[in-house]
Amino acid sequence: MARVELNLSLNRVEGDLEIAVVLEDGVVAEARTVGTLYRGFEQIMLGRAPRDSLVITPRVCGICGTAHLYSAVLALEQIWQVPVPPNAVRIRNLCLIAEGIQNDLRQTFLFFAPDFCNPRYRDQAWFAELTERFEPFRGSIYRQTLAQSRKAVEVVAQFGGQWPHSSYMLPGGVTIPPDLRRILACRAVLDDIQHWYEQVIVGAPLDEWLALDSADAYFEWLETPAHADSALGLLSRCARSLGLHGMAAGTRHMLSFGAWCDPQQASGRLLPGGFYDGDSATLSPFDQQLVNEHVRHSWFRPYPGGRHPLNGETVPDFQPNSDRYTWAKAPRYGDKAVQTGPLAELLIGGDALIRSLHAAEGGNAWLRQFARVRRIAYELAGARRMLEELAADIGQPHILNPAKSAEIDGEGFGLIMAARGALGHWLKIEDGVIAQYQIVTPTAWNASPRDSNGLPGHWEQSLVGVAVQDPDDPIEIGHIIRSHDPCLVCTVHMLDSGKKLRFAP
Amino acid sequence: MATLFWLQTGACGGDSLAILSAETPSLEQLLTDHGVELLWHPSLSHQPMSQHDAIYQRIVSGEQTLDILCVEGSIVTAPRGTGLYDSYRGRAKMEMVRELAQQAGVVVAMGTCAAFGGVHAAAPNPSDCIGLQFDRDRPGGLLPPEWRSRRGLPVVNVAGCPAHPHTMTQTLAGLAAGWPLPLDGLNRPQAFFNTIVHQGCTRNEYHEYDIEELEPGGRACLFFNLGCQGPMTQAVCNSDLWNGVSSKTRAGVPCFGCTSPTFPREADLFSTPKIGDIPVRLPLGVERARYMAYKNLARAAAPARVRDKEMDV
Numbered sequence: 001m002a003r004v005e006l007n008l009s010l011n012r013v014e015g016d017l018e019i020a021v022v023l024e025d026g027v028v029a030e031a032r033t034v035g036t037l038y039r040g041f042e043q044i045m046l047g048r049a050p051r052d053s054l055v056i057t058p059r060v061c062g063i064c065g066t067a068h069l070y071s072a073v074l075a076l077e078q079i080w081q082v083p084v085p086p087n088a089v090r091i092r093n094l095c096l097i098a099e100g101i102q103n104d105l106r107q108t109f110l111f112f113a114p115d116f117c118n119p120r121y122r123d124q125a126w127f128a129e130l131t132e133r134f135e136p137f138r139g140s141i142y143r144q145t146l147a148q149s150r151k152a153v154e155v156v157a158q159f160g161g162q163w164p165h166s167s168y169m170l171p172g173g174v175t176i177p178p179d180l181r182r183i184l185a186c187r188a189v190l191d192d193i194q195h196w197y198e199q200v201i202v203g204a205p206l207d208e209w210l211a212l213d214s215a216d217a218y219f220e221w222l223e224t225p226a227h228a229d230s231a232l233g234l235l236s237r238c239a240r241s242l243g244l245h246g247m248a249a250g251t252r253h254m255l256s257f258g259a260w261c262d263p264q265q266a267s268g269r270l271l272p273g274g275f276y277d278g279d280s281a282t283l284s285p286f287d288q289q290l291v292n293e294h295v296r297h298s299w300f301r302p303y304p305g306g307r308h309p310l311n312g313e314t315v316p317d318f319q320p321n322s323d324r325y326t327w328a329k330a331p332r333y334g335d336k337a338v339q340t341g342p343l344a345e346l347l348i349g350g351d352a353l354i355r356s357l358h359a360a361e362g363g364n365a366w367l368r369q370f371a372r373v374r375r376i377a378y379e380l381a382g383a384r385r386m387l388e389e390l391a392a393d394i395g396q397p398h399i400l401n402p403a404k405s406a407e408i409d410g411e412g413f414g415l416i417m418a419a420r421g422a423l424g425h426w427l428k429i430e431d432g433v434i435a436q437y438q439i440v441t442p443t444a445w446n447a448s449p450r451d452s453n454g455l456p457g458h459w460e461q462s463l464v465g466v467a468v469q470d471p472d473d474p475i476e477i478g479h480i481i482r483s484h485d486p487c488l489v490c491t492v493h494m495l496d497s498g499k500k501l502r503f504a505p
Numbered sequence: 506m507a508t509l510f511w512l513q514t515g516a517c518g519g520d521s522l523a524i525l526s527a528e529t530p531s532l533e534q535l536l537t538d539h540g541v542e543l544l545w546h547p548s549l550s551h552q553p554m555s556q557h558d559a560i561y562q563r564i565v566s567g568e569q570t571l572d573i574l575c576v577e578g579s580i581v582t583a584p585r586g587t588g589l590y591d592s593y594r595g596r597a598k599m600e601m602v603r604e605l606a607q608q609a610g611v612v613v614a615m616g617t618c619a620a621f622g623g624v625h626a627a628a629p630n631p632s633d634c635i636g637l638q639f640d641r642d643r644p645g646g647l648l649p650p651e652w653r654s655r656r657g658l659p660v661v662n663v664a665g666c667p668a669h670p671h672t673m674t675q676t677l678a679g680l681a682a683g684w685p686l687p688l689d690g691l692n693r694p695q696a697f698f699n700t701i702v703h704q705g706c707t708r709n710e711y712h713e714y715d716i717e718e719l720e721p722g723g724r725a726c727l728f729f730n731l732g733c734q735g736p737m738t739q740a741v742c743n744s745d746l747w748n749g750v751s752s753k754t755r756a757g758v759p760c761f762g763c764t765s766p767t768f769p770r771e772a773d774l775f776s777t778p779k780i781g782d783i784p785v786r787l788p789l790g791v792e793r794a795r796y797m798a799y800k801n802l803a804r805a806a807a808p809a810r811v812r813d814k815e816m817d818v
């Protein structure tokens with residue numbers, strides 16, 4: 001048996017990703033994902049005023065800062081028990097949705113699709129058509145995606161002043177009200193994106209596409225020119241012809257915190273969350289007590305087992321030549337490795353088509369990408385609903401600032417669905433300043449290394465069994481890893497206690 | 506054609522994402538109409554990484570001309586000056602930047618992290634971050650203060666967290682055309698840093714008449730109580746609107762001064778430190794002795810529509 005060890009680096013992901021794989025006769029027998037950057041955000045938070053988290057933590061990630069801002073503000077609101085007026089929730093949702101649309105479009109058409117333009121696929125029937133549409137900077141869909149995604153973030157700029165990196169969600173609401181000008185400007189942007197999505201991306205009106213509810217119906221649809229010739233149809237045909245629908249399931253357990261807060265009831269979610277147990281195919285409510293993080297294979301001072309984020313410890317202990325191999329921690333739900341992202345979000349949230357496709361073929365690389373494009377339909381419909389509710393309720397408050405006396409010490413957490421999946425911030429406030437800050441990002445769940453029990457994370461599991469034709473251009477690994485929408489910048493960890501103390505005398 | 510190589514060091518990717526929002530010119534236009542040839546961008550190039558390594562080697566050996574090197578992100582120097590907390594295939598990114606910079610016609614620090622260290626260099630600076638040619642506000646970062654690129658320029662600091670989309674693409678377009686690029690005292694291209702955020706802010710009339718918010722969410726000025734750095738911060742945010750539509754201060758978010766070498770400052774970012782009744786930092790060029798006299802007069806003169814905050818912003 002030919003055994004080869006390969007160290008791969010991957011571009012078109014956010015941040016720095018290296019993957020070590022062991023190939024046996026050209027098939028991945030073992031994989032390790034390596035986060036190669038350590039920055040130290042959580043340490044930077046220590047000793048700062050609680051609201052500073054709204055400025056600092058969005059800068060963890062340039063692509064999903066709105067989601068970090070949202071988690072951070074929810075955590076503060078939980079500790080201070082601050083009510084949030086419905087219009088503020090609507091504006092927050094609207095901005096998160098716009099950021100999601102941006103991400104889902106860019107990830108699909110700028111990061112994932114270009115892999116199919118690889119010269120290796122020159123002989124495939126779809127190659128010419130595909131290159132014409134997806135080739136970087138030249139392809140028609142590629143260029144349209146650049147234009148549409150930059151329009152999408154205008155919605156965030158309307159309420160946040162800019163995208164990326166703004167701090168317009170504050171405890172008790174948002175910084176500006178929904179006036180008619182802003183509502184209509186957002187509406188115009190979103191209408192345009194919707195028309196393009198209907199005509200070019202899925203080839204059907206939104207309602208019809210959302211009503212599609214079974215795998216059989218979809219496969220039938222895939223044979224019709226209207227969908228087969230659309231961008232998603234083409235992507236489905238290519239991915240399926242390469243077998244991506246039978247590959248790379250990874251862990252079967254899935255996690256969603258539920259998408260978009262319910263404006264009428266702060267703790268509720270418009271799309272329900274929960275934990276999907278892949279062994280028993282059952283759903284249960286999410287319990288944040290069950291989250292813990294292991295560091296057995298990470299470059300941090302070891303501790304036994306896993307720790308809940310509020311008791312987390314992250315002292316760097318860089319050991320490049322040991323069995324520890326990454327700056328990412330290993331989050332677990334109970335003792336389970338889970339995956340998160342649009343597939344988990346829609347499956348747990350109850351999308352009939354995704355449930356049916358999942359039942360038919362299991363989790364796989366194609367379905368993850370497919371779910372991401374499908375989610376855009378939910379995002380467009382959700383944004384429309386938020387705008388209409390805002391317009392109907394335009395005079396209501398957009399912020400109820402908490403009294404100074406409400407800004408008490410305590411501990412809390414904020415959980416949200418970012419574009420890439422379940423994002424949580426946990427923090428403690430002591431003596432009016434931040435005493436502990438711990439972030440568990442979506443990619444931390446997906447890119448997790450092995451835990452104390454030796455259990456590999458989701459990507460590591462998903463790569464096992466994949467055949468790699470050319471180790472110099474391991475494009476199969478690119479398809480699979482990119483189908484998870486990797487974001488290494490926000491995964492790699494940071495210390496929250498250790499040698500350097502901020503306000504040391 | 507001006508060749509461009511983009512490298513990410515300790516970054517969040519925000520500058521790469523922000524540049525996708527540029528429109529005059531857009532990133533696509535830079536490549537099609539402004540003579541920029543993109544040799545590599547980590548988020549956008551679709552060739553395999555083996556090609557990245559080959560291009561890198563050709564640049565370092567002098568076979569491939571490198572006209573513009575863009576660096577996005579702080580320079581991570583930990584642990585103990587090795588830079589290995591930020592590595593590529595076992596090599597410190599810091600070393601790669603140093604090698605590429607020696608070959609580059611011009612080196613551009615994209616964003617405040619690359620320019621000055623940025624958010625990652627905030628106290629206690631856990632990964633020992635510095636900027637390319639500044640360490641916060643002190644000259645000399647990864648490269649010494651006297652260092653010059655092949656074209657005779659210091660590192661061009663396109664500051665901002667993230668940098669403004671047009672500050673990025675217009676700087677690149679100017680450099681690709683070979684036009685002169687006057688720099689300010691912090692090596693930022695003057696054209697984009699000779700205006701302050703306060704100029705063009707829609708809350709400016711409130712500022713003039715000293716109608717100040719006590720709490721976030723209102724229409725008036727954010728300077729006196731809520732920490733706005735607009736009057737001290739050089740950037741185009743209010744003269745060339747973000748995403749074509751707005752700016753932080755227009756949206757009621759205080760300016761945090763993200764183009765400054767000391768961003769983020771060591772204080773509660775949503776409050777304005779004062780001595781007695783006077784903010785510690787006054788708008789650029791304003792004399793302390795005159796400040797209160799002028800403010801009291803202005804407030805007394807405020808028209809009712811401003812005093813009662815009736816004007817939409």
Ligand code: SF4
Pocket residue numbers: 702703704706707708709710712725726727728733734735736754760
């Ligand atoms: S909010 Fe800031 S930028 Fe706007 S007028 Fe007031 S001080 Fe100037």
